[in-house]
Amino acid sequence: SSFFKSVEKDKDYSKIMFFYVKLALVPIILQLLFNILISINQQLASIKTLINLILSSIISIAFAFLIPFIIAAIVHLGVLIFKGKNGYLNSYKSISYSLSINLIYSMLSAVVLGITNLVFPLNIDPSNIQALLSNSTFVFSIIFSLAIFIISLVHTLITATIGIAKFQKMTKIRAFISIILIPIILMIISLFLGVLAIKSLYQIPIA
8 A cells, every 4th residue: 555655656567567577577587597597507507498498588578568458458447447547557556566466476476486497307297197297396386376376366366455445435345346357357258269169179070
C-alpha cells in the first residue's frame, strides 16, 4: 500500500515499463549463466548450445516488454465490466508493479535450482519418466518450483488487488474479481476447445 502511494502520480508508461524490464533482466541473466555452467558441467557445451541459450534469453527479454501490457489489457477488461473508469494506464501500473514481485521469486528460483542442478546434475533421458520420478534432484526441483509458483501467484494477486482497488477506486472484492474474471473465462474456453479437439482427434479413422 505504501509503495502504491509512492507511485500514485506516475503517468509515464516508459518509467513503469523499464522498472519491470530492468528487474526482469536479473532472473533472465541468472538463468542464462546457470544454464551455461550446467552445460559445461555436463560436457554438453557447444557453440550451437550457447547460441540457443542466448537467443532464448533475448526472446525472454522481448516478452518482458510485452507481458505486462498483455496481462494488464486482460485485467482491464474485467475492470471495465466492474465499472472502473480510471483508464488503462492505472490498470497497467497496478499489474506491472505487481508482476515485479513475481520476478523476485524468479530470481530465488533461478539461484536455488541452478545451484541444485550444478551440485547434483540430472543426467537422465527426459523420456524416461520412471527414472526421473525416482531421482531426488528432479523431485525436489518439481516440488520447489510448484511451491514458488503458488506463493508467487498468491503474493502477486494480493498486491494487484490492492493496486487495482486504489487506482481504479474500487473495493478490494470487486478489484479481485475483476482481476480473475477474464482469465477464468479464457481458461474455461480453452478447456472446452481442448476437449472438443481431443474428441475430434479420437474420431479420426486409423488407416
